[in-house]
Amino acid sequence: MKVGHVITRLIVGGAQENTVATCVGLRRRGWDVELISGPQTGPEGALDAAMPVTILHELRREPNPVLDAQACRALYRLFRERRYDIVHTHSGKAGFLGRLAARLAGVPVVVHTIHGPSFYPYQNPVGNWLFRWAEQLAAEWTTQFVSVADAMTAQYQAAGVAGKFVTIHSGMNLEPYLRLPPPTGAVVGKIARFFRLKGHEYFFEALPKIKAAVPETKFLLVGDGIYRNKYAGMPAEFVGLVRPEEIPAQIARMSVLVHLSLREGLPRTLVQALAAGRPVVAFDVDGAREVCRDGETGFLVRPGDAAGVAEAVIRLLRDRPLAARMGAQGRELVRQQFGEEHMVEQIENLYRRLTTEIRIPKSEIRNNHP
Template sequence: MRVVHVITRLIVGGAQENTLASVLGLRERHGWEVRLISGPTYGPEGSLEGVAAAVPGLLEIEPHLVRPVHPWRDGLAWVRLTRRFRELRPDLVHTHSGKAGFLGRLAAHRAGIPVIVHTIHGPSFGPFQGPLANAVFRWAERRAGRVTTHFVVVAEAMTRQYLAAGIGRPDQYSLIYSGFDLGPYLEATNDPAWRARVGLGPEDLVVGKVARLFKLKGHDDLLAVAPAVVRRCPRARFLFVGDGAWRGRLEARVRALGLAGVVRFAGLVPPESIPRWMGIMDVVVHLSRREGLPRALPQALAAGKPVLAYACDGAPEVCRPGETGILVRPGDLTGLEAGLVQLLEDASLRERLGRQGRAWVREHFDVNGMVDRLHALYVRLLGRTDAAGAMDVPEGPGTV
């Protein structure tokens, strides 16, 4: 079978890691011919382009597929994607992210591709933006939805939100959790030497957050309660793993709050080192107000760490109160402070929630299980009975 995936950019992020794991798994486990078309990747969030480019014949860069709205380049990207789909003649096109999802699905339909799949990694509309932007993005999702064969969602919350917006039918949605390689997380340890890299001691109680330093990610809320948490738990320390456009702003806020001695910025780290960073955390928080299902939450649980999250989008499906963590209403700073203090003061609670979370994640988030479920969906949509169906794909240029 010939498959083409399309994504807007390959920054270091959950949607991008999911996409790479999917295309590589389909190639390696099922022998299918899979291409990945991406727009260019740049900025402080880091890039996964090198991982994809290291696989011969996998990655193509479409230079006009860019995240900001740009009518001329968007139109050109649609034309070029349509032409490339006609050249490759895939059996199925699978799109990811907002811009690539919209242009890619319309181009695939124009090119006569028989099956068009779109993964909803996170909502394009919601309370995180204004009414005009919501109206535009709802229209775009409904328009592209009319030519979509099937939707893959990373959380049941995405199905509910999109159906409520009049996008698709219930039988067009399939839940496939965003799996990852569990092994390094299951083996993660609280390494004193790794703590020392960022000035953390063995006795510190580390509240960790793994996310881009950007709006809607919740770093401001965590910093707002940090002084009170430290007063109640003097051994509390805060560790931000990740980088982004808001780093300077957040560092200035840390200084203004007098928190320079208790907040650490690890910066952008290689994805393969995330398990080691998770290992030195005592609690992992995720306070995003726009996320399909935060990948950091199941990763933390796989490492045996309890989680605290805002009850937003798909987070409640993983952060299960009394079972894997503590759930807080978005913006409830009093609840956030109380939840952090409860976890930091109760080692037995941390151990129990982490242990139960690890068992749950092992059952639902194995990367091979994700790839196999995606494979089964493709087979069903194409009406195939064979498991591979690999075909020769004509070589294309590095950019399309």
């Protein structure tokens, strides 16, 4: 089976890590998988794809009618030349252009993964309407949607996006986290870009209340971005940008992880922290509740409620048996549902089902994996 994955850019980020893990995992299982990406990186850093990548210079994140038309034509030519059985798209721009090009090129199966909605409540009304319309239109060219969280399916269906949906949780290599020792001390950590909607303002609003209640608490921030200087001088350790393979060492320093983004598909940092046995506190947005199960693996807080964040963190820091119990329950949850191989196996089974349903002749299937 010949499969082409398309993503807008390969920065260090959850959607990109999910895509690369899927491609590499399928290749290990004998599938003929290729990856196509635009050339851009960002302050997050570039992600090592661990496989050959076709760079499409016309594919850019920012709207540009001329470049977008050129990117669509370039994708169309690639799809025709390479004769993919499946095109699997990711992210907003590559998702729209990739599905349109695949439809025009006659690709038999077109899959799109929803890592996070293109539309969200904090957008301006015109942009929100435009992205909803684009997704409704692109749904007509989509054989199957894959949602990284049930919340993504619910949001798309509520926005009038029709189609077939299946949830396959974003998987990752959990072993480096599962091996970490139990936490010591009182360290509250957050891993996120310093960017709009990432919630650092709520972190720093909660910080004084936490410090007053548990004076020995330290605060650790991992990530970089254009808002970094906005918080210069605040009483926290700023680690900066680290490579994905360095994240376990940073989580090892934490006793509680907070996730305060106002927009997220399935927060990978929640999965990573729970795999390490660290309880979590998260705003109740998007797919957070599918990982942070309130009262079981951590605490969910109303979005924007910094006082509620402080209260939840203080409770975990003061009640170590509760924190240990939640961490252990979280570790078991993610071990069962969020492993990388489990995700790849589900996607492989999905591909087989879809190609069977459209009856691609066996002589045309290019995968020899049994």
